[in-house]
Each structure stands twice: as structure tokens, then as C-alpha cells.
Amino acid sequence: MAGAAAAVGAGCGALAARSCTPCQAGGLWWGQLLAAIQELLAEPAWAWPAHVRDPSGIGPDVIDLFAAETANLCGELVSLFGPWLPPVWLAVMRQRVLVGMVEPFLAHPERYGWTAKPSNWNAVCHQGLVGAALALGLESDSLQRLLELSRQHLQLFLDGFSAAGSCLEGITYWEYGFGWFVLLNEQLELWSGGQQSLLAGQEEQISRIARFGSSMLLRGGLLVNFADSRLDMPPRASLLMLLGRRLQLPESTSGGLSLYRQLLARGLDLHAQRCDLFYLTRMLLESPSAEALATASEPDGADWIDREAGLVVVRRFDRQGRCWELAVKGGHNDEPHNHNDCGSFLLQVDGQRLAIELGAPEYTADTFGPKRYTLLATRSSGHSVPLVNGQEQAAGRESSAELLEINAGTAAVEIQLDLTHAYPAAAGHRRLLRKIQLDCNAACLTVEDELWADEPCGLESVLITASDDAEVLGLEALPGSQLAGKECLRFRDNRGEELTAWRWRWQVVMPPPSCDANEPQCVGFMIRPPGY
Template sequence: MRNVLQTQLPEDEIADILTTTAGRPVLPPMGSPPWTDLRRHPVFASWFEEILAGGSASAAEPLPELTDDLYARFYQTGERIPFERVYFERRKRLVSTAMAMLLGGADDRDTLKAPFLSMLEDVAGEESWSVPAHVWTRPDGKDPMMIDLMAAGTAVGLAEMLVLFREIIPEDLALGIRNRLRVRIFENYLHRDPPFHWAELPMNWNAVCHHGVLAAALAIEDDHRLVAGMLARAARALPVFLSGFGNDGSTSEGPGYWAFGFGRFSELNSRLEQRTNGELSLFEKDPRIPLIARFAPQLTLSNGRFVNFSDGSATGWLPPALLVDLGRRLDDPFLTAHGIASYRQLARVGFAPLHQRVDTFCITQTLLRLPSSEAIERTPPPEQPDAYFPDYGALVARGTDAAGNLWEFAAKAGHNAEHHNHNDCGSFLLNVNGQPVVVEIGAPEYVGDYFNSDETRYTFLAARSLGHSVPLINGHEQQAGAEFRSTVVEHGFQRDFVSISMDLTKAYPDEACCTRLIRTFRFLRNQGCLEVRDEYSLTEAGRVESMIIQRSLPGTENASVAPVIVPMPGTDFAGHTLESYRDHGGGSRHVCRSCFRASSASKSGTVGIRIQFESPDQPHGNEFLTIAL
């Protein structure tokens, strides 16, 4: 087995390998044992009726139309959701109908065949598979030759349907889809000069687009020299993607985009190894891969939550099929246990394609890699060790206090030019018993201004410092750019406590007049307490404020069961501000920003708070002002 990213194989040699291994199916076709045997799996049995019902509902009506007005909306207003809601609804309904066809009986296939073929032809015939937000310079919002994340996903989805349903797709429709994929995707990728911008990016776009393009070609393209040329070109681009990870396996894109980017990279590797009978690989003998594979699982928290710095989602589950496959390929029980835990959660909540923004590839792999019911029931939950990522400047720690409360704490240093950047050096989050206490907003609604420029991006609460639990220095927030950075001074893990200190001085502009700012976290894991101290020096007497971001207005929850913020001596509570924003789905949300400041303006000092459960005999004077979270 040879790693094509480490050994630049000649195209002729790649073509020879593809030729000698041709005929290996990348997916079992409809009606074959892997699909029919699923019906006897106890876990799948609980999903079966829901999948069939979803397919029937999807097939009952024509697909919603992608009108010219919807295509043009982003250029006109910067809104993504109106178009993308319809775009993804079309794909969800196609996939839902396809899954019911694949997993149902003969009667189901007879009923669903005509609407399935109609939907397949409709999606394949779209003028442009890319979304208008990714062809933002086009007033009509269309570019048939743009390969973006969504066009790549559409390509692999269509290709896999040709494999799965080859017995029922009419020859003329199959030929039309093959030709369109060859022109729009395969030849377009190979001959694009200069290459698509994402081929030179060290982040998720690179891997996701390459997965869609290459996995589709490996599934259906019989011109082996064409595919060999594509693989050779990808072998020069995919190392750039891997360069976006630290030597510790970390990425500032966070767990959600790890699942998207590295997840698709991993699945492309599986497809390549399978298609070439193990002769070609993207993983083989790369010491970084096991570290990268463990990154996101180490940032998962209890109750289906993530460490979600930057544009990350606070809730969700890592793809179970991905984790199980990584555990198998890398012989890592930690990853396997995480994958089975995700399958266990999926078994509890059900499996409904209509309720997920997923593609054919994700669903088929989820089903084909389904562990035995015994493994799902008996495999213990994975142990979650503390983790520190020096290249990322991030730390995650957990602890259980004497009362049995689970505390989960994460903090980051970093810089302000990270992938999906927020101006958030020194930010942190805290969960207790699986519930958020100090929060990260994560990704807001994606609109044009959020990506247009720094001038517009950092007017959004989610991205600016005022939306994070970081200091405010003389009224100045942190600024964007790689020069605005922080460094970890020291960190340590002990049995009873965890500590990390960060130098945040350079994260602020000169106008803040700050010559020294050291933020120190001390997490007393067995006592159920988190201390945050900001030690500062200014060029002249001024104000240093520590902001804490919470989901709800303090005082609205029962203080006997919710942690409280206790200002340390020399620190005063300075008030709450309720801030509104639009979440990633476009919904209206709010957070509360609580402000703490030094008791008096000075050139140097410390602002400190303690987060803990309120003790029944705790004094209630001004010096122990408690703010219920």
C-alpha cells in the first residue's frame, strides 16, 4: 500500500492500478445481501418504518422549485437561507426516497420508482449545482462550472445513486448523468487553470470538494487515465489541507468542521483503498493521521455538546460511521468506542433522512457500518481524558465534585486570524451536568456581510470580542489579524486541579494602553469551582473589565441548583447587557453579557471571579456579591 500524498506516482502507474482493480463495486447495489440483511438487525428494525414513511412522504409531492428569484436573492440581499432551504430540501427528499427504495421490499420499490426517477432527473438537471453564496459575483447566482462544497456533494450523491440503482435507472438517464458529471466535475477539475481556489486552502473546503470530485469519479468513471490525472492533481493539493492541522492534530476549525473536512478526507481514503484493493492510500504511514483522528472526539462533552470555539456548533454528535471506520483503520479502541456511543445515541433518537442535512454517502455508510446490537449495548462509553493542544493553545478538562456534579471546562489562547476566526483569545466555556453555564455563541447566521470583509464580519456579536468571555481593556476589544495573538505561559494537570495561564497582551490594539495582561484559569475539579484572574498593567490608570457570556439573564434560575459567579476581593459586578443575534439557522436568539471590573481605576491590578455552587452558609455582603447564572 502506497500513500499517494507521500510518493508522487506517475499518472501511467496510477492508471494501471485503476485498470487492474477495475470492477470492484464501491457500494453494494439495491437488492444485494448487505441491504436485505439489514432488515434483521434489531437496531435497524426500529428505524425501518420511519425510513419507509419518510420515503413515501417525500415521493408524494413534486420537488420545490429553485426559481431564478431564489438564485438571485443572495446577490441582491446577502441572504443565504431562502435559496439553501429549498436547495437542501430537494436533496433530502431525493435521498429519503432513495433510502426507502433501497431498504424496502418489492412493493415499496414499485410504488416509489417513478417519483424517485423524476426527482433524480430533476436534481441532476439543475442549471447550477453550486449555491449562490459561492458564486457571489454573479447577479443570477448561477455558474454551472463552479465546483463548491455543494456541487461536489451533489456529484458524489448522483454517482452513488447510479451505482446503487443501476438496475432501475433508464440507460438514457444514467448516460446523461454520467456525461454531465464528466464535463461539469471530472474534466472541469482536471483541466481548470488556475485550479479552483479551494485546492490551495488548508481547511475543510479542500478536503470536502476533493472528496466529492474524486469519490464520484472512483465510483463511476471508466476512463482510468482521466481518473489517474485527477488523483495526481489531488496528490499535490491535499497535503495543503493536512498542513492546516497542528503537529498535535488540532485544527482551529473545531469539531464540527473536523467532521466535515477531515471526515470527508477520511472517507475519500476509504474509497480509494477500497477501489484500488489496498494499493493506494491517503493514510498509510502518515504519523499525523492518528493524532488528527483523535482531535474532535477529545473535544466532545456530555449531553451531546461540543467545545465550540469560533464558528463551531455547541451541540451535535460526531458521525458514528466515520468514527467506527477510523477506529478500524487505525486500530484505535478510543475512536471505536466513540463511534459506538454515537450509534447508541442514534438508536435512541431514530434515523430519519428527512430530518438531516446529509447526502447519500453519509447515510449508506451509516447503515453499512452499523455495529452488532450486542456491541451497541455492551461497549462502555469512552473515557474522556483531559487534553491540551499546544499548537492550538487550547485545553479541555473535566471533573466531578463531591456532590456528583460533572464539570467540563475548556479555554483557548490562539490568535485572531484562525479559520472561521472570532476575536476570542482567552475565551472559555463551562458546562455543569451537561448544561451550559458560560457559553460560546459559535456560528451565527451565515450572510454575505459575515464573510465579505473584516470591517463587516466583526460587527457580528458572534465574531467580535463583546460576544466572548474575554477582557475589555479601556473600552477596547481585541482586533482581527494574526498579529493580535496570545500565548500559553504555562499549563498543568493535577489530580485535584487544572491550571492554564495565557498572555493576552498582544491581542489588543495599542490604543488600549495595555503593557501586560495575563489571564489565569484555575479549575478546582474536585471542589466544583473555576477561578478566572486577569492581571494587568496599563500605561496610565484605566479600566479593565472581564466579560462573561451566558445563555440566560442571571437570577432567572434557581440559585440552589445553578452555579453562581462570585467576584473576588477588589472586583465589582458592573451590570448585565442582553444582546440579540441570529443563530446559524436564522432564528432570533439572545445571550447575557455580565461585566466585572476592578473596584477602582488603576495602572495595575487584578480582576477576578469564581464560579461555584452557592454554599448555604456563604456570607451575602457586598464583598461576596453573587450573580446567579
């Protein structure tokens, strides 16, 4: 699936690049653009073959993410180049989108399962249909019907975020789902001259959701990449600038400026995932001035503490002025794009990755099937969570963590989680607590796991890192604990690239010969990087 997705992305990227190429003598760019559009219109269907029930893999009336994005692309092409495109092509676009997609949707919206789900599909598919309908001139009555349905369905999408605004699908899908919702609203407001808006009466809720994006930015262009999120794939800078401007959110504008500066420093990769026309046009239109870019700084947002979602992100500075960024994950193991990761955490110091999340695995049939939790990136053995009597965490809503305590001081942060229910009964434990303490005055992070059991029960504290050098990481066992082992992990990330990580395991120095049900077994470690 990853290879095929890359091929589709390459085609969209090539079309986008030709669309944004400066005019040159001889008109070579225009001929290349026309050839790319002709190739797009010649495709028998735009839906992803895996989403089509017909054995042929061709479903012209199937509306999935890919079909919806292609419909919107047609609308974008007409908006940009309509007067210069062959009239027969315009007719083909209107036929395929308005007659082949919008009409069946209006006739039987209940047939499209994504309309009744709070996932990113809801927002992306509606954006594709409505955005294309606005650009391609859908007849008035049909357009109003489409807008009414979209408002109804999109409310379910918005209700899928926590009350504080967290996206359980992770930051990558916050950008994809919520980002497309915001872009659809911009299209609707521009089309209607501000008379219609998806934000009307909901600015407070939508502002909370918007703040989630900038709160997940880390220094060095990295992200809080829980769930199926890419570490190195930040939200679109243009999206954050739009949110800052439309909702008067200075933190979004600051995040957008930071991302634009990073983009300017590394250059634009036209072969990157989702580097399409929709991206490039907004990237250019929202580009800040040189004066604004000069004010850009590294992310330094307020704490994000969401007990409902079980998510904590804090930033603190030590005495040397270095920024410690800590993210802790509670929640449960039946979340969208779920990983069995209750109690996991990541830690960066001035952009140096000390405790990591593997993030999104390579997307294959196994990733979204019954073998999902055999994959390293999604099972608990690929996360910095305890191992109890050799048992990993179980999947399911009942497998959960509770945030018991959060003390967020100016120089110290203490987080305590109850992980008892995250592990199956076969683990033989009675209670499991995890305490994570960040002390910027001492420049260290300590992690301690406490286990209560009625019978002798093994406990290992686990840490996932990108480095195999204990001195570079500053790893130390807590008193009574010892390093039990270190393993090299190899896995394929979302781009299909093979990467290496390391799993460190600590256990008690001398397991007790018997078990006192009232006394916990304590295992833990400290991260104190050298020079801090």
C-alpha cells in the same frame, strides 16, 4: 444564505429518504426517488449561485462545495441503483460530472483556488470529484491523473492541521473537511482492493487528526464549539466508528458508540442539516450491534493540550462524581472561520452549560465580508474575554494569545494566558494576563484578569452564559471585584434561529485614583454551582 441552504438541504434530504425507504407494495417509493433524481438532473448548474461570477448565478463548470457534493451524489446513486436507472440518465450523469467537471479540472487545476488552500474546501471538492469518478467509470489515464493531483493537493490540506492534530476551523469543519477526506480514502481503498490509500505512510499524522474529533465531544451530546462550530451538531457517529476501525483508535470507537446511542434515543431527523444519502448510507453501514451499544458511555477522553493551536480541553471529576469539562482557547485572531476569542473558555458540569460559546452565526453575506466582526457571535464582546478600556479584541494574525502555563493535575487544573497582544494599542495597556483555575476538590472555577498600564486603564472581566440566574450558575465576584452589569444578548445562530444569551461584567470595587505601573489591576469571578 441560510434559507437557501436549508432549501438545498431539504431537497437532498428528501432524495436520501426516498433512497433508503424500504420497498413497499406498489413501488411508490421508487417513483418518488426517480422524480427526485430527475429534478436533480434538470438543474442547470449545481454550484452555489454566490460562488459563480456570471451575473446569472449559473456556472455549469464551477466546482464548489455544492457542485462537488452533487457530483458525489451522482456516483452514489449509480452505485446503489445503476442497473435500474434509465440509461439516458446514466449518460447525463457521466456527461455532467466527467466531461463538465472533471475534464476542465484536469486541464486547468490551477484555476480552482481551493486546490492551494488547507481549508475544508480542498478535501470536500476533491472527494466529490474523485468519489464520483471512481463510481462513474472515468477512463484509466484520466483517473490516474486525477488521483495524482488529488494526492498533491490533499497533502496541503493535511498540513493545515497543527502538529498535535487540532483543526483551527473547529470541530464542525473537522468533520466536514477531514471527514470527507477519510470517506474518500475509504472509497479509494474499496475501489482498488486496498492497493491504493491516501493514508499510506501517514497513519501517525492522520491518527492525531482523528483523535481531535472524539476529544471535542462533551457530555449530553454537546461539543467544544469554538470558531464557526455548532454546539448541537456532533460529528457523524459513522465517521468516528470508521476511524476507530480503520486506525485502531478505541477513543474514536467509544465516541461513535456514544453518538449512536444518542441517535437511537432521540430518533433520526430526516430534515436535519446534511441528512443526505452520503450520511444515511454510512450511518446504516457502520451501525454497531446491540451488544456494542450496551457498552456505550458518555465521552471521557484524555486531555487535549495543544500549545501550537492554543487549545486546552480537560475533564475532571469532583468528589461527588460529577464531570467538569473545561475548554480554553488561545491562538490568534486570523484563524480559518475566525472569532476574536483569544482567552475565551467554556465550562460544563455533568452536561449543564455554565460558560458558553455562541458558536457559528447565521451565514449571510456579512458573515464572510468586511462586516464579520460586527456580528455578536464573532466579535470579542460575544465571548468570555476581558474588555480593556472599553476596547474589544482586534482581528488579525498579530492579535494573539500565548499559553504561558498549563498545570493539569488529577483534581486541579491551572491555565495562564498572556492576552497582551490580543487588544489594540488604543486600549492603553502594557500587559494583560488571564488565569483560569479549575479546582474539583472545591467544586469551583475561578477566572482572574491582571492588567498592567502606565496610565489609569479600565478593565472588565466578561462571562457569556445561557442563563440569567446568578444562583443557578453559582456566580461570585472575587475579592476586590464587583458585578458591574448584566445584559441580554439576542443573536441568530447557524440555523437562522433567534437565541438569547447573557453577558456578565465584573470590575474592581474601587478604581485606583492613580496608576502604579508595577502593580496590576485585578478583576475576576468564580463559578461554583449550588449543590457541588
